[in-house]
Amino acid sequence: MVERRKPIPVEDAVKKVMNFSRTGLIEEVDINQCYGRFLAEDLIADHDVPPFNRSPYDGFAIRSIDTKDANLEHQVEFEVIDEIGAGFVSDKRVGSFQAVRIMTGAQMPVDCDAVVMLELTKEYKRNGSTFMSIKRSFQSGDNISFQGEDTSKGTTLVKKGTFINPGVKALLATFGYHKVKVAKKPVVGIYATGTELLDVEEALVPGKIRNSNSHMIFAQIERAGGIPKYLGKLPDDFELCYTSIKKAVEEVDLFLTTGGVSVGDYDYLPAIYEKLGAEVLFNKIAMRPGSVTTVAQLGGKLLFGLSGNPSACYVGFELYVRPIIRKALFSPNPHLVKVIAELGEDFKKPNPFTRFVRSRLAFHEGKVMVSPSGVDKSNIVSSIATANALMVLPGGTRGYQKGDMVDIFLLEEQEGSTWSWA
Amino acid sequence: MVERRKPIPVEDAVKKVMNFSRTGLIEEVDINQCYGRFLAEDLIADHDVPPFNRSPYDGFAIRSIDTKDANLEHQVEFEVIDEIGAGFVSDKRVGSFQAVRIMTGAQMPVDCDAVVMLELTKEYKRNGSTFMSIKRSFQSGDNISFQGEDTSKGTTLVKKGTFINPGVKALLATFGYHKVKVAKKPVVGIYATGTELLDVEEALVPGKIRNSNSHMIFAQIERAGGIPKYLGKLPDDFELCYTSIKKAVEEVDLFLTTGGVSVGDYDYLPAIYEKLGAEVLFNKIAMRPGSVTTVAQLGGKLLFGLSGNPSACYVGFELYVRPIIRKALFSPNPHLVKVIAELGEDFKKPNPFTRFVRSRLAFHEGKVMVSPSGVDKSNIVSSIATANALMVLPGGTRGYQKGDMVDIFLLEEQEGSTWSWA
Incomplete structure (x- = not known):
């Protein structure tokens, strides 16, 4: 049965998903x-x-009052009665014209109210005692880092x-x-669907391709901060599919499938959602790629049906799954950060729907520049690998030119954004 | 003994360190x-x-020659003789005016050379057989993704x-x-020095502070891609220090200490380097913070002596240790990426030496903006926590003004740079 599907705007889809976000659990x-x-x-x-008044320099702790008569013509002499390294506290009382040799970071002796830097002093010995002299006066508080000032x-x-x-x-x-x-990291279950999928270790056979999406998603979950749990490939049998998914949904915090959400004939997912009693929040979004992204909820738990197309799967994850994971991590900024960049080359494709283009961000002379990471055939395959941004090109336009300012989402940025939509 | 130290330019220090970089080992x-x-x-x-010629659309695989007379006035009818989903291969031979229903991603039947998209066809049944008709012609190769084209x-x-x-x-x-x-991740050993240091779980006592540097470095090593191995605090005893460091250096790929590299009286490191027979590459760099950063080599293995000051320790790690770790990870771009940004506020401090300022990168209307992350007293403590960049202010200047263009290093960027110095 080919369903009729009504596309909703991306922003509405994100909102619908975020209605079911949950803050997570705590672990130590x-x-x-x-x-x-x-x-x-x-x-x-x-x-x-600082936790105590301390000296920011190597020098001598003194009583500032003793320096009031010091000047270039009149040097004042101090007897050095103790020496304190960082981590030590002097138990000596410091009297008139006495000083304590003090190291960077060490606690001030209680009687002292200023520090004289080592290079402003002259040190010498006389009759077995150590002395130092200075040629200028100091104010109370000079060269002290006060407790609590930072x-x-x-x-x-x-x-x-x-x-x-x-x-x-x-x-x-x-x-x-x-x-x-x-x-606590939320556990995200992944099922791959598609009879055309081989495991990574299998040799290629006619008509089949290797399952790359679930491995990619696995790493996207790790990058977002969740724990991926790969559950395998969904069996090609409705009842078995149904019981597998039912069990999986109970065991994970978020559940997702890749593939099986197109309007093809072999797609069990809508019927399984129905049998599970899950409410489909949407099954078509006004975006490229990823228009068939489907999200359902069952008892408040989200079930994501991502496309089997690698780019659509990648984009769908970053827009709809990532913020749910980040919300579970208590992040007040669960969405990708959006910034403005200058387009580095023409992008002629018209956009009936909002388009998310795998792109590379670059910096040039203080400007943020962006170019698609997969413009020609030869790098389509690796365009996700080299992408560090998604360019957001609104629908209803006739393409863009080099030099245009466009919005981009940053894929490798950790701080995120409170809300990235209009 | 207070040594005389001759500062060398940052670039020279990085070069000296990189002379001892090693590419790493491999693991599966x-x-x-x-x-x-x-x-x-x-x-x-x-x-x-693609690994085989395949259909990029849902539709019908046909022989283009059969469509040559199709137009709006003359529709051409095809008998649908098979149906192939992704992952399946049709074993039927396709003859004149025959077609195969084909799903996105499925392999083309050998006799067919074009795909008609589903929405351009009309499908119907007659006498138990399925037919479809089209109203336009197709060329050989239309709507096929050819083997190897990507x-x-x-x-x-x-x-x-x-x-x-x-x-x-x-x-x-x-x-x-x-x-x-x-x-293979290189193992980086860390010793903290300083009698003023308490362990994190210890209560504060007069004159002491908690050891935060080794925990910070631990995470910096993880971010750079190494395995941190915290070895504890160095004992306050020369012989014990010497034997501890000697043993540690043998057990790790890189060795570093935090603290104990200033010109204070309690600094054993220069003597230990000497007794180990290590060659000191430099012990003073024309930079702030981190001028006392010391690097030695022993049999080609690097020993980093980072400052005990948190900011100096942080900067020293990113400039000198990170590229060594990245080189061991085979990265051709071991250094931090340098980009140009517009200064968002005045920075009045004069710079006798090159200054590395903990900063925050921001984006504004397509421009890269930067501001110090710890300008006033109250956020000095958290300035490393909120920094995502280091501003590089060359020495010999009288401060900078809002709007000036400055160089910044990105701290959270993974791709790196081949060389970030002049």
Whole structure:
């Protein structure tokens, strides 16, 4: 049976899907397992930074009052009574015209209120004691990093839902998060459909091609932050298909199929959705490629039917599945970031529907440039491999020219966007 | 002993380090473990794409010669003698005015040389047989994707040393790489130095701070593509330090320390390098932060002495350690990519040395914009966390103004650059 399908705008399709997004679960990992995960709680300063008044330089801690008469004609001498490295605290009391040799990062002695940098002093020994002299005066507070001046205790430094990069991890360490609460990765089940599909390790035979989509999607799920679970190829038998899918949907957080959503005769999916009692949110979108992308929901759980065409499958994943995964990771910016770029070459194809073109972003003299990554036949195959952006060309146009400004989505950017649609 | 140190230009320091770069080893992983790894061999097409002549549309395979008299006034009728879905091959011979119903992706029957799209035909039944008729003529080759037209067997599609993204993985699957040869990740040993350092799980005590650098570096190593091996804090005892480092250097591919490279009194590293017989390549670089970054080599193996200052440590890693890791991963582009951006705000600090400023890249109306990520006190602590770029401000300038064009390095970009220096 060939169904009638009514295409809906891309923006509406994304909205319909996002209605069923769920925020995820939390798990705790060791700090050295947290890189690349998403924070499940705000990162809060558990102490002031600096945690104590400290010296930002190598030098001498002194009482500023003792320097008031120092000048080029009159040098003032201090007895050096102690020496403190970073990590040590002096227990000596510092009196008039006494000083403490202090290293970068070390805590200020309680009696001192200024630091004189090493290069402004002259050091010497006399009668077994160490002295230093200076030729200028200092104010109270000179060359001290004061407790809390960078960050005060209790400040929220990084928000829940942030991707943990090396710098965020440095903050986690600084503030004592040796266990880190991160978002649990959602498990995404994948079934491939299509009797023409061979496994990667199989030799080619007439009429068949190797299954590349489920492997590609597997990596897209990893890039988005989920755990891919490849379930195999759907059997070519309705009842077996139905029970396989029913079981799979129960075991995963998100479920997706590649292929089997075109209007071909061998497509069981609509009937399976119906038998499962799933509500089809849409089965045609006003976009190229990927117009046959189908999404259904069953008890609030999403079932994605991505196209069997590799480019359509790729684009469908990034537009509709990725934001659901990112939402489960608490990200406030689940969508791909959209930026404006200058088209580096003509793109003559007219667009009845919005077109998403696999593209390469480049930078030139401060400008963002973009070109399709697969313009001629010879690089169609590798156009997804070399793409780092999707060019978004609105429908109803007669093609674009070199120099036109166009919207592009960035595929390898981690921060994302709150909403990328009009 | 306070050594005299002669600063060398950043470019020279990078060159000196790169002289000791080594290409790495190869290991084989299952295709579903390969995302994010680096290819250790070229990816070559093991078959033509398409692998056979196939139909790009749903429709009917015909002999074009039978259509030569078809036009709007004269429709030509074909008997539909078979039906082939993707993955199937028709064994029927197709004679005059016969057609085969064909699905997208299916292999062309041997006798046919054109495809008529479904929507251009009228299909009907008569006397138990199926017929279809058309109202226009077709040329031989119309609507056929020919074997090898996208890629011919033997073509190199992706070069050794390429980061495996989802699209590269799709190609690996397409061409039968169920086991993938990838670069073995180099093991990078990390020792933290500094008596002021507490472990992350320890409570703060006067004068001490938590060790954040080694955790940050751990993640930077992961981002660069290596395996971090945290070895702990160096003991405060020369002999123990020496034997610990000697043992560590033997066990890892690269060795690094954070802290202990300043001119402070508690710094054992120069003496340890000497006792090990390591050659110090440089111990001062004309850059801020990170001027005290020290690199030595021992039997061709690199020992990096990064600063204990978090920003200096971060920058030192990205400039000197990252390219060594990427080279071990066979990358032809081991360095950070440098692009030109417009400065979004004044940066008044004069630069005696080249300065690397933790910054945020942003896009605005097709332009690349950049601003420091930690301009005021309150965000100094999190400036590494929010940085996605390093602004490169050459030495000898009196500061920069909003609107100036500046060079920036991208920190989260995977493709890299062959050489980023003048």
